[in-house]
Structure formats: structure tokens, C-alpha cells
Amino acid sequence: MDKNKLKSLVGDLYNIVNELEEMFPGRHFTPDGHMVGSLGECLVANAYDLELLTASNKGYDAIAKCGTKIEIKATQAKSVAFCSEPEHAIVINILPDGSFEEIYNGLGSLVWQQFSEKKLPSNGQFQISIRKLKYLNFQVDSNDRVKPKRTGGRSLRN
Known part of the structure; x- marks a missing residue:
């Protein structure tokens, strides 16, 4: 996979979104749903090998x-949803230039513990805020993180 091409294509997609929003004020063309999820999965799989x-x-x-x-979660919103306890979770925010910000990278049990006292919502998905995930990320031991791949000593995450 060509990392630079992937980042460039995602950046192009967001440039198109910006142009459409300028052409049609008051309309939002934010990529969401399956597209953001799939983009996030590809970005993370590439960055972490x-x-x-x-x-x-x-x-x-x-x-x-x-x-x-x-379990890979990508978002542009203020929360993400989990249906079950993952072994490990990586949550990212996709940035308009095609790079991403890592929100959480750690054991799924740490995230799943946040739902222990909560009743399962009718849609079967527990929501957790990005803010809470960022807080939890500070509690993750470095040995419990999936390391990004490296080339020549330089991280390829972004």
C-alpha cells in the first residue's frame, strides 16, 4: 500500500467536501458512516502494519x-460506539489533510469497564466520548499499545 497516495486521496476527498460546502452554504458534505469507518481502518492498518x-x-x-x-474506530464526531468488548482498540480522528490523530490505543477492557454499570441501550451500542477516550489513553501503559510501524527510525503514523 502506498501510504503517501492514501494520505493524498483522503486529503483530496476533504478538499472536495470544502468546495461543495462553499458552493452550497448551509449544506454539510462531511464524510461519515461507512466511509469514515473504512478510511480509518485503512489508515490505521497501514500506519500500524x-x-x-x-x-x-x-x-x-x-x-x-x-x-x-x-477493533478500529474512526470518527469526526464527539463519541464512538462499541457493541462488545474488544481485545484491543485503536480510535482515531481523521484530519482533513489525510492524516489522523490517535485518540485511544490500548486494551479494550479499559474502555469496556466504562459501561459496567450501564444498561445496554436499545440499539445495542454503548457510546463513549472522545474526551473520555483521550483521558483513558493517558492511563494506558506503553507496553499495552500497538506500536506504529517505523521506517528509518521515523514513525509513519501521520
């Missing part, structure tokens, strides 16, 4: 070289 699996696996989207199953 993960094996991306076929879409719609229950509870995980990729596997690390060590065998860890990873």
Missing part, C-alpha cells in the same frame, strides 16, 4: 503481527 480483515467482523477489524485482534 496490521492485517486488515474483511469488513464486518464482529469485534475486530484487523490483527497485529503478534496475533492481537484490534
